[in-house]
Amino acid sequence: MRKEFAFSAVALHITLAGCAIAPIQEEVTHVSTPIVVSRIRCETRDAIRGQMAAYLLLQEKDPVALAKANELRDRNIPYSQIDLRPLNSDLKTTIAGFAKYAVTYDFTFDGTITNNASASLTPTTTFGSGNRAFPLAANLDRSRQNIQTFRETDTFGDLLKKTPSDYCADPHKNVARNYVYPITGTIGIAKQLQDFLSLKVFSNLAGKDGPPTFTSTITFKTTIHGSADPTIVISPVVGSTTRSGGYGLTAERSDEHKLIVGFAAITSAMNDTQVAEFLSPGTLFQAPRGTSEEIASEKAVNESILRFELGRQSGPVIVNPSLLSLF
DSSP: OOHHHHHHHHHHHHHHHHOSSSOOOOHOOOOHHHHHHHHHHHHHHHHHHHHHHHHHHHHHTTTHHHEEEEEEEETOOGGGGGTTSOOOOHHHHHHHHGOOOOOEEEEEEEEEEEEEEEEEEEEEEEETTTTOOOOOOEEEEEEEEEEEEEEEEEHHHHHTTTSOGGSSSSSSSSOOOOSSSSGGGGGHHHHHHHHHHHHHHHHHHOOOSSSSSSEEEEEEEEEEEHHHHHHHHOOTTTSSSSSEEEEEEEEEEEEEEEEEEEEOOOOOOHHHHHHHHHHTTTTTOOOOOOOOOHHHHHHHHHHHHHHHHGGGOOOOOOOOHHTTTTO
């Protein structure tokens, strides 16, 4: 089974490598970029529900909190149908605070295709008792690269209250893991969110000039390589010329999918109307765009790029002024 998979993967890759001019991720993952983004946003939405449920489960002596936690854990119940207003006032304030938390996703899809072709021919001529060879060789090397980058920003309230239930392919469960092209499956957002919230609550995570932030860079690289190297030999015949030769074909496709996730905690208080909108079933949560939390999450991602990406570049670096606008 593994041999068949390997052969199929190489064959597929050689086909793709030969026809693609500007390599894009969809050619190999067979998942469109909007679907990749929707899957990650849906995974984040589910992770938020899970963390809210985990917090309520800590209230072991509060039967209302435990009941609501179980509703949040049950993905067969849409968030829009869960009524969190029966929680006590302290829990309502804490849970409603999740609405203004923000997350920024910075995507980079980097695809490279390399096609190499080589050929050789060695005519051999007989001179008396000796031979003389005239080796000839030729090479054709080609490489194409395409880099796509883009960014999405959400508030937790928007993900939970404004994202339609049919936005996710299956609202009752996340997509499975994909071990060949992981960016198209579940990538572990729940763990990143759990670490952020744990650091904020228990480790005095703080922001320099704003809300506490947390960034994580997730990189997946997949390389498929295929080659063919036949050799041709014509056996010598008395009084004739002996010729030998061969040709080699090498194809390689390398895809690097990178996602930088930046979380920012709440920094501004919510008024009573916003709390009621977020906790009530069937109501829209009217959160303004461009909040201080959203700006902080984008700033955290930019800072991660400056610290860990640009520092690795050799030679002069050209920085778009928009990258520095948040500093």
